[in-house]
Structures are given as C-alpha cells and as structure tokens.
Amino acid sequence: MTKAAVFTGASDALEIWDIDVAAPKAGEVKVRLAASGVCHSDLSILNGTIPMAPPMVLGHEGAGIVEEIGPGVTLVQPGDHVVISWVPQCGKCYCCDRGQPELCEAGAGTMMSGGMLDGTKRFSRNSTEIGQMAASGTFTEYTVIPEISAVKIDNDLPLDKMCLIGCGVLTGAGAAINTAQVGPGDTVAVIGCGGVGLNTIQGARIAGAERIIAVDMVASKLKLAEQFGATDTVNAANGDPVAAVQALTGTGPLGPRGVDYAFEVVGSSVTAEQAMSMTRRGGTMIMVGVGRVDDTLKDFSLFGELFMGAKTIKGSVYGSANVHRDVLRFAGLYRQGKLLLDELISKTIKLEEVNQAFADIQNGEVARSVILY
Numbered sequence: 393m394t395k396a397a398v399f400t401g402a403s404d405a406l407e408i409w410d411i412d413v414a415a416p417k418a419g420e421v422k423v424r425l426a427a428s429g430v431c432h433s434d435l436s437i438l439n440g441t442i443p444m445a446p447p448m449v450l451g452h453e454g455a456g457i458v459e460e461i462g463p464g465v466t467l468v469q470p471g472d473h474v475v476i477s478w479v480p481q482c483g484k485c486y487c488c489d490r491g492q493p494e495l496c497e498a499g500a501g502t503m504m505s506g507g508m509l510d511g512t513k514r515f516s517r518n519s520t521e522i523g524q525m526a527a528s529g530t531f532t533e534y535t536v537i538p539e540i541s542a543v544k545i546d547n548d549l550p551l552d553k554m555c556l557i558g559c560g561v562l563t564g565a566g567a568a569i570n571t572a573q574v575g576p577g578d579t580v581a582v583i584g585c586g587g588v589g590l591n592t593i594q595g596a597r598i599a600g601a602e603r604i605i606a607v608d609m610v611a612s613k614l615k616l617a618e619q620f621g622a623t624d625t626v627n628a629a630n631g632d633p634v635a636a637v638q639a640l641t642g643t644g645p646l647g648p649r650g651v652d653y654a655f656e657v658v659g660s661s662v663t664a665e666q667a668m669s670m671t672r673r674g675g676t677m678i679m680v681g682v683g684r685v686d687d688t689l690k691d692f693s694l695f696g697e698l699f700m701g702a703k704t705i706k707g708s709v710y711g712s713a714n715v716h717r718d719v720l721r722f723a724g725l726y727r728q729g730k731l732l733l734d735e736l737i738s739k740t741i742k743l744e745e746v747n748q749a750f751a752d753i754q755n756g757e758v759a760r761s762v763i764l765y
C-alpha cells in the first residue's frame with residue numbers, strides 16, 4: 393500500500409487514495425520517493441490541456457532511493473539515490489540512435505499509455521488498474537519505474553533539491569543549453585518566469601549569454617528572474633512586451649532588431665507570436681511551454697518571418713536532454729554553486745496539500761512547491 397495523489401477524471405482536484413504497488417518486473421525498479429516538485433504539466437493533465445486517461449497517479453519531477461530491483465536490472469542497486477526521468481530513454485531506437493533521446497520512440501509510447509514499457513500498469517486499487525504519469529508518477533511514497541528512468545546520483549546530494557532537476561531544470565535549462573545552444577555574448581528573451589522559465593534564464597546565464605531579458609506579468613517573478621540571471625526585466629502587464637524587448641536590443645537601418653533567442657515558456661499562441669516578433673532576423677524562437685492541442689499559430693508571415701526574417705522555430709521537448717548525461721551535469725553545476733535550486737523552492741508541502749500547490753501555480757505565487765515524503 394502507498395498513499396498517492398490521483399487524477400480521477402471525476403473531480404477538478406486530485407484525490408488522495410491508498411493504492412497497491414506491484415513489485416518491479418524485469419528491467420524495472422521500485423523507488424521510495426524523498427521529494428517531488430509540483431509542475432505546471434501536472435495541472436495541465438488535471439485540467440485537460442494534456443490529454444491523459446484517468447485514473448492516474450500524477451507527478452513526474454521526483455527523486456528518491458531505490459528500494460527494490462526487478463530481474464535483470466544492472467544500472468542501479470537498492471540504496472542508490474536517483475533522479476527520475478519522465479522520458480524513459482531506451483538508447484536503441486531510431487531517435488536515440490540519432491542523438492535525440494528526448495524523442496525516444498519507446499518512451500513516447502509509454503508516456504501516452506500511462507503504463508510501463510510493456511504497456512502494463514503497476515498501480516491498482518480494488519483490482520482497478522491505475523496509470524502513472526510519464527512512467528514516473530511521483531505523487532506517491534512508492535513508485536515503480538523503468539530502470540532506464542532512474543539516474544543514479546551521489547548519495548550526499550540533497551534529494552529535496554535534486555528532484556527539481558528531473559523536470560524543471562532539464563526542460564528549462566536544457567532548452568537554453570541543448571536545444572538553442574545559446575553561446576557567450578548572445579541575447580536572449582524568456583517569456584514566462586515560473587519554475588521552468590527561471591531555469592531557462594539560469595541555463596542562458598550558465599551558457600554565457602550577455603543579455604537575458606525576462607518577461608512576465610507578475611512583479612515578484614521578475615524579481616526572482618534577476619536572481620537567476622536576468623539582466624533586464626519587462627512587465628508585460630504594463631504594455632506591449634515586444635516593443636519593450638525591441639527597445640532594449642537596438643535599432644538598425646531596417647528597424648528594431650530583437651534577440652538572438654526568444655523562449656516561449658507559457659504554452660500559448662499569443663505569447664508564441666510575441667516570441668516570434670521579439671526574435672531578430674536570423675534568430676531562433678524556441679517553444680518550451682506546453683500548449684493546448686487546438687491552439688495554433690496564426691499571425692505568422694511566410695514572407696516576413698521565414699523568408700526576409702530567416703527565422704527558425706524550434707520545438708523543445710524535455711530540453712533536448714540526454715538524461716543520463718545531463719542529470720549528472722546539472723548536479724555538478726549545483727555543487728559548483730552555478731545552478732540555483734534552493735532558491736527555486738517557494739514552499740515545501742505534504743502530499744495532501746498538492747491541490748493548494750496547483751492553486752498557487754494558477755495565482756502565479758510560487759516558482760515551485762516541493763512535496764516531502
């Protein structure tokens with residue numbers, strides 16, 4: 393038995409259930425969670441933005457200690473401390489072979505199924521099967537995950553901070569470092585300064601960006617953005633953010649220039665179009681936010697943006713992360729004091745308080761709430 397926060401489909405809140413956890417099968421491990429961040433994508437499943445079938449244990453930003461291993465597991469042992477990846481990266485499919493493990497074909501199917509790599513489920517209640525978000529399901533004391541989703545870290549690293557690497561850091565900082573490949577001297581704009589956007593900002597800082605312009609409508613988030621490395625801030629509540637960013641990036645003979653890289657970290661066509669407009673000719677717009685299935689770009693000129701502008705649009709899934717390389721890389725940056733994690737945590741909460749954490753996300757009040765088990 394374990395206590396879990398479950399998306400039931402019958403309510404607009406998660407319900408706390410006592411559920412059964414099966415033993416790990418071949419190639420799987422059981423993890424006793426130490427901590428789980430509450431991410432906007434958990435809320436997006438609850439409110440239908442990301443379509444997933446209930447019942448499902450949500451949560452995908454976790455860290456814990458391996459409790460038990462299934463047959464054939466070689467990557468970790470009981471007692472190992474691990475960060476959980478929400479894309480199981482198989483290392484041998486078409487995309488993994490091409491250096492794009494974030495698109496792992498085995499992982500993508502598993503994420504949508506709510507089960508393990510073989511499609512079956514490990515959680516249940518009264519013989520009803522319960523799925524788990526993205527082969528992780530971290531809103532529970534115990535979970536079973538594919539061995540390849542468990543990334544071993546040094547035992548002295550604090551698990552209540554390391555959990556944030558599992559989604560917010562890989563997704564946000566990864567978008568700057570891996571997807572965009574921001575370099576020294578570059579100019580960057582980041583629209584949306586929540587848990588992921590703050591990580592995009594610190595990723596750009598770590599990559600050596602000269603100018604990092606943070607855009608949000610909440611003054612307290614812009615204040616945090618400065619702590620994470622923003623050199624300038626634009627409060628979009630006070631006027632057109634595109635004009636404000638262009639005013640900061642100079643004007644040439646053809647008009648206002650814009651930034652080398654504009655990151656959309658909200659998940660809306662409105663801000664995506666703003667990000668396109670903030671991007672300079674020859675620059676790149678990176679879509680990090682998770683938008684609705686039916687939301688599409690409309691104000692997008694083939695001549696102006698793509699031909700004369702020669703702009704690139706890049707989608708970014710999981711910060712183009714190779715989790716087995718990048719979790720360790722970010723843990724090392726934390727040790728060096730370059731990656732801020734403690735500062736991301738606005739609140740630590742109990743599992744039962746998860747719905748309040750969602751309310752805080754919607755009110756724009758927190759960077760991250762972290763559940764401690």
Ligand SMILES: [Zn+2]
Nearest residue numbers: 431433559560
């Ligand atoms: Zn997330």
Ligand SMILES: [Zn+2]
Nearest residue numbers: 482485488496
């Ligand atoms: Zn793969």
